[in-house]
Amino acid sequence: MPIALDHIVQTVADLEAACAGLESIGLRTVPGGRHAHWGTHNALCHLGLTYIELLAIEDRAVAEGSTFGRAVIAEEARGDGIWRLALRTGDIMAVVGKARAAGIRCNGPVPGYRERPDGSVLRWSLAFLEMPDADFVPPMLIDWHETDRLRMADLVARGIAGPSPRAVVGGIAIACRDPEETAEWMRKAFGLVAHEAATRSYGEALRISLRGGDILLCGGPSAPPAVQAAHALRGERPFAVHLSAGDDTDGEVRIGGALYTHAAL
Secondary structure, eight states: OOOEEEEEEEEOSOHHHHHHHHHTTTOOOEEEEEETTTTEEEEEEEETTEEEEEEEESOHHHHHTSHHHHHHHHHHTTOSEEEEEEEEOSOHHHHHHHHHHTTOOEEEEEEEEEEOTTSOEEEEEEEEEOOTTOSOOOOEEEEOSSOHHHHHHHHHHTTSSOSSOSEEEEEEEEEESOHHHHHHHHHHHHOOOOEEEEETTTEEEEEEOOBTOEEEEEESTTOOHHHHHHHHHHSSSEEEEEEEEOTTOOOEEEETTEEEEOSOO
């Protein structure tokens, strides 16, 4: 299975307020559930299979005792914003094996699970790839251990996602110190190739085309003020999600350092 954009992880201090922000531009959020072993909980906004995860600390004591929880706490200290992306694969061991062969350090795969509001348990596997000596937070890998078709059918049956999403992700902009360096790491780690692209909002960028939404690597000495400001605020992280709108979605909203907008790239 080719690699696809699976979800966007945004850390927030106030889960309810963040949900209200997305809903103000016509998007729909639903309770995700609890990560009891990490001390976190979430809400989800599905745009087809791709989704926005709003992630918050639920139990600080538990979070401080887990590696993932401590990472969320550290990210929370930067203020609300997009932390990282998750890329989906149907063969996580194969992708991790190729990355390791290319000299990329990987942690995992490790099992993950979440208790849904109805008490059922959702399970997956995660792998975390590292880019040493960089502020860039690389995408993590996720494998749901089922086909996209089956997963979408389950989401629709549970009322979490609609058969026709209100909007889809057109592109996610990441503020990079050196877009070419980041693009080369993405090529070695995931086999993803970036191409030069001119954008209306962020000037010249490098675009990685993915099912579920493109990634735009923005930055460098000639980056426009919006990119420079995003980099100064939160470092090398995603800072804007551009949506292709449905008929009942419009406008834009800021949730901390992240912009969600229907404006064209």
